[in-house]
Amino acid sequence: MKAAVWHGYKDVRIEEVPIPVPGPDQLLIRVDYAGICGTDRHEYVGPNFIPTEKPHRLTGRTAPLIMGHEFSGTVEYAGENVKGFTKGEAVTANGTLACGICEMCEGGRYNICRKLGFMGVGDDGCFAEYVVAKADQVFRIPQGVTQRQAAVAEPLACGIHAANLIGDIKGKRAVVIGTGIIGIGAFYGARLAGAKEVLVVGRNENKRALIEANGGRYVNTAQNDLNDFVEEWSGGRLADVVYECVGSQETLDACIPICKPGGIIMVMGVFETPPVLDMNTLQEAERRIFTSQAHVHEISTAFEHIARGDIDADALITKEVELDDLVEEGFEELIKNASRHIKVVIRIPSGAESEESHA
Numbered sequence: 001m002k003a004a005v006w007h008g009y010k011d012v013r014i015e016e017v018p019i020p021v022p023g024p025d026q027l028l029i030r031v032d033y034a035g036i037c038g039t040d041r042h043e044y045v046g047p048n049f050i051p052t053e054k055p056h057r058l059t060g061r062t063a064p065l066i067m068g069h070e071f072s073g074t075v076e077y078a079g080e081n082v083k084g085f086t087k088g089e090a091v092t093a094n095g096t097l098a099c100g101i102c103e104m105c106e107g108g109r110y111n112i113c114r115k116l117g118f119m120g121v122g123d124d125g126c127f128a129e130y131v132v133a134k135a136d137q138v139f140r141i142p143q144g145v146t147q148r149q150a151a152v153a154e155p156l157a158c159g160i161h162a163a164n165l166i167g168d169i170k171g172k173r174a175v176v177i178g179t180g181i182i183g184i185g186a187f188y189g190a191r192l193a194g195a196k197e198v199l200v201v202g203r204n205e206n207k208r209a210l211i212e213a214n215g216g217r218y219v220n221t222a223q224n225d226l227n228d229f230v231e232e233w234s235g236g237r238l239a240d241v242v243y244e245c246v247g248s249q250e251t252l253d254a255c256i257p258i259c260k261p262g263g264i265i266m267v268m269g270v271f272e273t274p275p276v277l278d279m280n281t282l283q284e285a286e287r288r289i290f291t292s293q294a295h296v297h298e299i300s301t302a303f304e305h306i307a308r309g310d311i312d313a314d315a316l317i318t319k320e321v322e323l324d325d326l327v328e329e330g331f332e333e334l335i336k337n338a339s340r341h342i343k344v345v346i347r348i349p350s351g352a353e354s355e356e357s358h359a
């Protein structure tokens with residue numbers, strides 16, 4: 001099969017590799033669409049989480065390995081212990097790799113397993129014609145959700161998971177800093193969990209229409225002072241919850257003064273360098289720092305919202321590329337024009353389909 005294999009920084013090769021063989025508890029899935037995540041872009045330019053020297057703590061794998069963890073596809077073959085799935089069913093999977101036996105796994109919180117790994121980082125991923133996934137982490141794509149829409153369920157699940165961790169966001173005022181897919185996922189997660197008002201913060205006008213069309217407010221900090229804007233927007237009360245969805249010192253710093261005393265700062269961004277945290281300002285008002293790591297069962301909630309039309313998943317897909325063009329049209333485009341995109345997806349036609357389309 002054809003796959004995008006990570007060998008090193010800016011060294012992702014489209015190669016022919018063997019089709020993976022599912023273990024007894026796994027499914028072999030034919031990939032239809034895969035989404036390029038912010039973390040994949042990180043792997044491309046560095047710093048990487050894909051192990052290069054020290055083997056992965058759970059899988060023992062090192063590079064080269066196949067990238068990608070966001071996908072939709074159809075069941076091809078089920079391992080001998082798997083029940084309840086049939087060939088051709090539309091599915092996706094939670095790409096978390098977990099040990100299954102630690103305290104967190106036993107409590108169902110396998111997203112924070114002691115030996116946590118990810119498909120496409122700690123083991124072969126879904127930027128390929130086929131991928132294997134553990135059957136108990138596979139989700140059926142319901143009626144009313146297309147394969148293309150299903151490819152964006154994973155990052156939306158991250159936003160829904162974060163809202164679940166916050167717990168009581170209903171009727172609250174939330175600010176989301178960042179307009180990438182994680183920021184958009186946090187926005188939807190907060191809105192759909194009943195936040196009274198959600199203000200999204202960006203540095204240009206690219207995402208304003210999407211946010212405003214979906215019941216949010218938008219502020220462009222290239223034109224407005226964030227502290228003044230939040231003061232006015234909240235009637236002087238500040239935000240109950242502030243989401244950090246960028247992963248930079250500047251945006252982390254920006255969260256603190258707009259968070260009300262006793263409020264919550266939910267950190268979802270991935271930081272390229274460790275930030276400094278202004279502990280004294282946090283502490284003087286008993287502001288709380290929360291963090292969120294991927295998701296557990298929330299992909300199914302994301303599907304329900306997409307099926308109901310609460311989330312226009314197609315509107316989040318800003319570009320579609322072929323696997324062969326992943327590097328130039330996908331990664332390089334995301335580096336050059338980051339602010340234009342929300343989600344770039346890779347369409348992976350089956351062998352037969354692609355031959356037909358070339359005929």
Ligand SMILES: [Zn+2]
Pocket residue numbers: 037038039069070154155
């Ligand atoms: Zn992702």
Ligand SMILES: [Zn+2]
Pocket residue numbers: 098099100101102103104105106110113114115
């Ligand atoms: Zn575990």
